[in-house]
Amino acid sequence: MAPSDDKQTPPVIEVVNLVKHFGGRAVLEGVNLAIYPGETMVVMGGSGCGKSTLLRHMIGSMWPDEGQVVLFGKNLSTLEENELDAVRRRFGILFQSGALFNSMTVGENVALPLREHTDLDERTIRIITLIKLELVGLRRAENLMPSEISGGMKKRAGLARALALDPEVLFYDEPSAGLDPVTSAEIDQLMMDLSDKIGVTSVVVTHEMDSAFCIADRMAVLDHGRMISVGPREQFEALRDGEPTGDETNDLIRQFLRGDSEGPLSERRQQDDYEQNLLEVAEGYRPTSFSRE
């Protein structure tokens, strides 16, 4: 489903001025992001840029120091535990490792949210479980334990479990990390199918560019805890395929999108106080008795 262009519909998820510190270090510094019904938003950024932290705020497993996260029109910070659980039942999340419960079979994993949150009888639960497993191509793995299946299958099973309650929003944490190219492409295709066929709103956190360009309606780039750019995929494609503009932010995004080894990102790393650091060490150096001999 195409994103709503007019933006008249209210966003499903709205992140407003989100600030988060860990032990005095700011991880998110005033992040703003709105995600509209039916669109696939890909949040990109290098390692440690705060994108996983942002995701954890959106699913209500971390709380902002400042600002707010609004999901389905409700400010997560102000909700009671049971209200929060009601919100949680409306979204699904695919964790990086799949996060299947290792003590249960694949089928039991998928059935768990149904057993817990619905009053359906066992037969109906089994039918829904098989439907969800077929959707991700794992119907035959129903009775296998998570330890018996591959990483890609675990992710697909995790997706089936996330889909169990027919969520309105799906969150994906690094969906293609650690997968071979074919499996990764299959997961991408699955995500696009879900978006097209069911019209589910998706939020994807990733640093895999191929996958990102494949699935995104809109993209957002997070850098050092700040949202430096949000826009439609085409805007980023143009940036990636064009020449450097001289604008630092754009060039930084361009380097990231292209995966170049040279550019503002790597310069920033080199500009660190390297010499200063070495001099400080040298200054504190006192010859030992051994070196005097």
Place this chain on the structure above:
Amino acid sequence: MNGSAQKLTAAVGGAVLGCFRYLGGMTLLLGQTFRAGWESTFVRRSRFARQSLAEQMVRVGVRSIPIVMLVQGFIGVILALQIAPPLEPWGQVGSIANIIGVAGFRMLGPIITGIVISGFAGASIAAELGTMVVSEEIEAMEAMAMNPVRFLLVPRVIATVLMMVLLTIVADLMIGIGGWVASYLAIGPEAHVGYWERMQRQVQYRDFFTGLLQAGVFGVLISIIACFEGLKVKGGAGGVGLATTMTVVYSIVAIILASCIFTIVFYRLGW
């Protein structure tokens, strides 16, 4: 204040604060577990928790029966052989049964069972929960609107408490048998003839029940320490290893400390 004194104060203060933070965190978790246990038993009945209670009872208790029997049997043997020589000059070797009865039922039964269970079940609970934290399973559970305390902690705590009490009954029996075996094989007829009658005369219901009360409390301590250590695991496999070690260490300290407090209270109350 000079530098080293300041450092010392800071270190002591930090340690005391850390200790309170630890105990506070654990008490909060215990409170949450009681609340969740109450709710899932009486408010909304959850079949999942019950099925998992049975699983946990097998894992905590049933599998530890042979080890508890073995260890407690040996404790009975050791006790009998240790106390026989000092009793002999007084012609009181027969009192072995009385002493073993009281020491076993009141103290050694629950304490040694507690130590075995902290190594057997506590460590495995901590390792299991720690691994679940590392593999994002706990987070997934929360994101699926399932309360990990209700799903994971309640069955584990209840199972550990129940099995501690039941295993202590087995333990009491085995200490008695161990004492009898030692009396029969090594000490002589003055010890083993009328052994069970003397023990029966000596041991009162309160000896038995104070032991079981302690066992139940040890069960709470072991399971809540294991759950707390498991849930606060950070940083992969190393964290899981540390959690299992600390669970056993803290559990043993907690068991001995609690037993000491119980003994003082029982002594004062004349129980």
